[in-house]
Amino acid sequence: DSGVTQTPKHLITATGQRVTLRCSPRSGDLSVYWYQQSLDQGLQFLIQYYNGEERAKGNILERFSAQQFPDLHSELNLSSLELGDSALYFCASSESAGNTEAFFGQGTRLTVV
Amino acid sequence: LAKTTQPISMDSYEGQEVNITCSHNNIATNDYITWYQQFPSQGPRFIIQGYKTKVTNEVASLFIPADRKSSTLSLPRVSLSDTAVYYCLVGDLQGGKLIFGQGTELSVKP
Numbered sequence: 001d002s003g004v005t006q007t008p009k010h011l012i013t014a015t016g017q018r019v020t021l022r023c024s025p026r027s028g029d030l031s032v033y034w035y036q037q038s039l040d041q042g043l044q045f046l047i048q049y050y051n052g053e054e055r056a057k058g059n060i061l062e063r064f065s066a067q068q069f070p071d072l073h074s075e076l077n078l079s080s081l082e083l084g085d086s087a088l089y090f091c092a093s094s095e096s097a098g099n100t101e102a103f104f105g106q107g108t109r110l111t112v113v
Numbered sequence: 114l115a116k117t118t119q120p121i122s123m124d125s126y127e128g129q130e131v132n133i134t135c136s137h138n139n140i141a142t143n144d145y146i147t148w149y150q151q152f153p154s155q156g157p158r159f160i161i162q163g164y165k166t167k168v169t170n171e172v173a174s175l176f177i178p179a180d181r182k183s184s185t186l187s188l189p190r191v192s193l194s195d196t197a198v199y200y201c202l203v204g205d206l207q208g209g210k211l212i213f214g215q216g217t218e219l220s221v222k223p
Contacts, residue, residue, distance in 0.1 A: 088154065090156045090157075
C-alpha cells in the first residue's frame with residue numbers, strides 16, 4: 001500500500017459526460033501528480049500541483065482540469081468525454097516538488113462508452 | 114529534460130541477474146537518475162535513485178559511470194514476480210515533472 005488513495009477505482013460513463021477523479025496523497029506529501037495511461041500511449045504526465053499551486057503542466061487537454069485543495073487532496077476533472085479518453089488515470093504524491101521518490105495510487109480505470 | 118533510451122523488452126530466467134541499461138546522453142549536472150517498476154494495471158513503484166557511482170538497496174543496484182551518460186539497473190537473482198515494465202527517468206530534484214519513457218518490458222521465465 002503506497003498510502004495514496006484514488007477514488008473511484010472504476011468508472012463507466014457515456015461520451016459527452018463529465019467526471020471527477022479524486023486523489024488523497026500520502027500524509028505529509030505536498031506534491032501531487034496526475035498521469036494518464038492508455039494501451040497505445042504509455043504513461044503520460046498530465047499535471048503537477050505543489051502545496052495548492054500548479055507546478056508543472058504536461059500533455060493535458062483543455063477539456064481536462066485539476067486542482068489541489070487546502071487539505072492537499074486533488075481532483076482531476078474530465079469533461080466532454082470521448083471514447084479515446086478511456087484509460088487508467090494515476091495519481092502520485094511526493095514530499096517535495098522535485099523529481100524524488102513518488103508514490104502512486106492504484107489508479108482509476110475510466111471507460112467511456 | 115534529458116531524453117532516455119531503453120531496450121523495449123528483455124527476457125530472462127529465474128535466478129539470473131538482469132541488467133537493464135538506460136542511455137541519457139543529455140543529462141544535466143543537476144539531474145538525478147530514478148528507476149520505477151510497474152506491474153500491469155498498477156501504479157509505478159519507485160525502485161532506486163542515484164547521482165553517480167553505485168547505489169544499492171534491498172531490491173536493486175544502480176550503476177552510473179563517471180560520464181553519467183548512461184545507467185544500469187541490476188536486479189539480482191530475478192524471480193517470476195519481477196516480470197514487469199521498468200522505467201528510467203532523469204531529472205533534477207526541483208524539476209517537477211516526472212516524465213516516463215517507453216520503459217523496458219522484462220519477462221522472467223521459469
